[in-house]
Amino acid sequence: MAKRKRIAYDDLKALALSLDLPGVTEAVSWGQPCLKAHGKLWFFWSPTEDAPVFKVPFEERDMLVEAEPETFFFTDHYKNHKLVLVRPDRLDMDWAKANLLRVWREQAPKRLLKAYDAGG
Template identity: 35%
Template sequence: MTWDDVLASGLTLPGMEASTSYGTPALKVRGRLVTRLRTEDDSLVLHGVPPDEREVLMAVDPRVFHVTPHYAGHPAVLARLAALEPERLWPFLVRRWREVAPRRAVAGFDAARVGE
């Protein structure tokens, strides 16, 4: 994947916007961070991932998922873009979007998906 692929996927969620965070490309909803690109290692910061889940992800697929000491104390995991598949990214984007998006947007999104 590339950052452009992340944008193409993320911007399909209601209210999602391209932005920046710490001087790097990011996706946000109403100013609240969903994910950002770590240019240091071309990884995405996937927020809202509890430590126990992060450990499982890293054990199952260490080529994609990792963590740096900075993120060890936070509910987040890093995902290497070059190894990340779009279908693996989508659930992380949706989960974090649900955490930060307005309730009305989430309800509308869920209602629209019922008919799919």
């Protein structure tokens, strides 16, 4: 995989907010800016690793890290959490968008998701 432009928190925040999904808010968690969806942590940046952190199931995380260790990783701090870090110069924005949409849908209340899918 070729190197890409180094992605910053503001780039991913702009992508996430451009999706115009209901229930998304800017917030602060552990002193760091983040985005929440439906009151739950949705996307954030690890200041210690200087990398974006995405929610993924453990099985997906293990597969991503094994298949592309130069792109995806986790540290001991994240090993017991369904999270994966992505090297900012290797992040595929299409993957990020798909992940954000999937996690937003997983966290959405059923009534909101039903209304959203119905176009209202």
